[in-house]
Amino acid sequence: MKWRPGRPNSYALRTTATSTAAMLLTFATAVLLGLKSSEVVLAVVLATSLSRRPQKATNALALPFIAAAAAGIGTLMASHPTLGDALFTVCVALSVRYRRYGALVAMAFVAVLITPADAAAPGWSALIALIAFAWVALTQFIAVRTHFTTPAPTQHPQPTPSPRAGTRMALQMAAALATAFALGRILYPDHWPWTVLTTFIVCSGNRGREDVVHKSALRIAGAAAGTVAATALAGAFAPHNSASIAVLLAVLATSTWLRTYSYAYWAAGVTAALSLLYGYYGQTDFSLLSTRLTEIALGAAIGIVASWCILPIRTTDVARKRTAEALHALRDKDAAAFTHALSRLNEITPPLNLHRRLTRHRRGETPHAADAMDAIRQRDAKRAREILAAISSAKAGGDGRHHGLKHRGGWTVVRDDTSGQTHWTAPTGHTYTNTPDTWTE
Known part of the structure; x- marks a missing residue:
C-alpha cells in the first residue's frame, strides 16, 4: 500500500519498533550500570529524542559536549536560578539562530527540563548521551541491514531561514523562554518546568504564527487527555515500581507511532509519560492535575503571544x-x-x-x-x-x-x-x- 503522509502505516510501525528497541536497550544498560534514577530517566529521554531521526557519526562527537553543557546549566538552574535560566535561554536562542546542531541542543536542554532536580553531573551526562547514541545508531543500522526498515533518503541541503528570519525566530524564542521562566518560578515555584517546557515545544520548529497557534491547541488538548489518564494510572503503581517504567516505555512507543497522524497523540503520550515519571518518584498528588494543565495553558499562551507580537512570521x-x-x-x-x-x-x-x-x-x-x-x-x-x-x-x-x-x-x-x-x-x-x-x- 502506498504511504500517504499523515497516516500511520506498517513502515511507521516498524520504525517505531526500532526506536522502542533502542529505548529498552538504553534503559537496561543504565540499570545494569547501577545509575541512579534521574540518570536512568535522562538515558531514556535522550534515546527517545535521538530515535526520531537517522543519526550521523559526527553527532557522536558533538553530543557528549552538548549534553555536558546542558547538565551544567541544569545544575546552575537549581543553585543559581537567575544565572541558570539566563544561560538556558541564551543557548536555546543561539541554537535557533545558528542551526547546525540545533536539534541536538534542543534535545539535550529538553532533557534538563524533564529530569528531576538531582540531575546527572556533566561527566555522567556525556557518558549517558554516548550510551543512548550508541544503541540508537546500532538499532538503526541493524534495521536497515536486515531490510526491516529502509535507508534514509539522500539528504538534500535543508533550506535554512535567512539571517533575518533566523534572528526573528531566535528573538521570539528568547522572549518566550524568559517570560516562561519568570512567570513559572513566580506562580508555580515547585513545578515551573511545565510552563517552560510547553513554551519551548510550541516555539521550537516555528513555521509561522498560525503554526504556533495550531501546535499550542494540539499541545493543550493532548496534554489534558494525557495528564488525566496518566494521573489516574500513576496511582495504581507504588513509587519506584519498575512496572510503571514499563508502562512509560509502552506509552512513548505508541505515541511515537501515532505522531505521524497528529501531534496531539505525541503531546498526550509525552505528557502521560511525564506523569508516570513523577508518579515513579512519589508525586501522585491528584491536586497537581489542575496545576499541570494550567501551566501547560500558560506556556502555550506565552508562545502564541511571542510568535504574534515579536517580529511575526506568517x-x-x-x-x-x-x-x-x-x-x-x-x-x-x-x-x-x-x-x-x-x-x-x-x-x-x-x-x-x-x-x-x-x-x-x-x-x-x-x-x-x-x-x-x-x-x-x-x-x-x-x-x-x-x-x-x-x-x-x-x-x-x-x-x-x-x-x-x-x-x-x-x-x-x-x-x-x-x-x-x-x-x-x-x-x-x-x-x-x-x-x-x-x-x-
Missing part, C-alpha cells in the same frame, strides 16, 4: 516559499528533490487547512496558499503558479501591479464597483475572486 508566507521550492523541483524533474519539498509542505499542511476553512467565508473565491499546495500534490505546476500569482497580487493590492500582471501574465481582471470585488481569470480559465475587507466604525 505561515502563509512560509507556504509560498516551500511551494516555490516544489515548483523548482518539478521544473527540473528532480524526483528526490520534489519528494523532499513535498515532505516540507506536509509539515505545514494542518494549520493551513484549518486556516483555509476558518477564512473561507471572508475570502470568498480568493485562492489560499493551501490551494497551491493541493495543486502541487496533483503535479499541476501551472495551476499552482497561477494561484501564487493571484495571492501575491491580492496581497500587493496596488492598481499598478494589477495592470502589470494583467498584461504580462495573460490574466484578465474585472472589478465590480458596487461590491468592490475583483475577479481574476487565469490563462487556463480558472476564476478567482478577491473580496475586500469590511470595516465597522
Whole structure:
C-alpha cells in the first residue's frame, strides 16, 4: 500500500519498533550500570529524542559536549536560578539562530527540563548521551541491514531561514523562554518546568504564527487527555515500581507511532509519560492535575503571544516559499528533490487547512496558499503558479501591479464597483475572486 503522509502505516510501525528497541536497550544498560534514577530517566529521554531521526557519526562527537553543557546549566538552574535560566535561554536562542546542531541542543536542554532536580553531573551526562547514541545508531543500522526498515533518503541541503528570519525566530524564542521562566518560578515555584517546557515545544520548529497557534491547541488538548489518564494510572503503581517504567516505555512507543497522524497523540503520550515519571518518584498528588494543565495553558499562551507580537512570521508566507521550492523541483524533474519539498509542505499542511476553512467565508473565491499546495500534490505546476500569482497580487493590492500582471501574465481582471470585488481569470480559465475587507466604525 502506498504511504500517504499523515497516516500511520506498517513502515511507521516498524520504525517505531526500532526506536522502542533502542529505548529498552538504553534503559537496561543504565540499570545494569547501577545509575541512579534521574540518570536512568535522562538515558531514556535522550534515546527517545535521538530515535526520531537517522543519526550521523559526527553527532557522536558533538553530543557528549552538548549534553555536558546542558547538565551544567541544569545544575546552575537549581543553585543559581537567575544565572541558570539566563544561560538556558541564551543557548536555546543561539541554537535557533545558528542551526547546525540545533536539534541536538534542543534535545539535550529538553532533557534538563524533564529530569528531576538531582540531575546527572556533566561527566555522567556525556557518558549517558554516548550510551543512548550508541544503541540508537546500532538499532538503526541493524534495521536497515536486515531490510526491516529502509535507508534514509539522500539528504538534500535543508533550506535554512535567512539571517533575518533566523534572528526573528531566535528573538521570539528568547522572549518566550524568559517570560516562561519568570512567570513559572513566580506562580508555580515547585513545578515551573511545565510552563517552560510547553513554551519551548510550541516555539521550537516555528513555521509561522498560525503554526504556533495550531501546535499550542494540539499541545493543550493532548496534554489534558494525557495528564488525566496518566494521573489516574500513576496511582495504581507504588513509587519506584519498575512496572510503571514499563508502562512509560509502552506509552512513548505508541505515541511515537501515532505522531505521524497528529501531534496531539505525541503531546498526550509525552505528557502521560511525564506523569508516570513523577508518579515513579512519589508525586501522585491528584491536586497537581489542575496545576499541570494550567501551566501547560500558560506556556502555550506565552508562545502564541511571542510568535504574534515579536517580529511575526506568517505561515502563509512560509507556504509560498516551500511551494516555490516544489515548483523548482518539478521544473527540473528532480524526483528526490520534489519528494523532499513535498515532505516540507506536509509539515505545514494542518494549520493551513484549518486556516483555509476558518477564512473561507471572508475570502470568498480568493485562492489560499493551501490551494497551491493541493495543486502541487496533483503535479499541476501551472495551476499552482497561477494561484501564487493571484495571492501575491491580492496581497500587493496596488492598481499598478494589477495592470502589470494583467498584461504580462495573460490574466484578465474585472472589478465590480458596487461590491468592490475583483475577479481574476487565469490563462487556463480558472476564476478567482478577491473580496475586500469590511470595516465597522
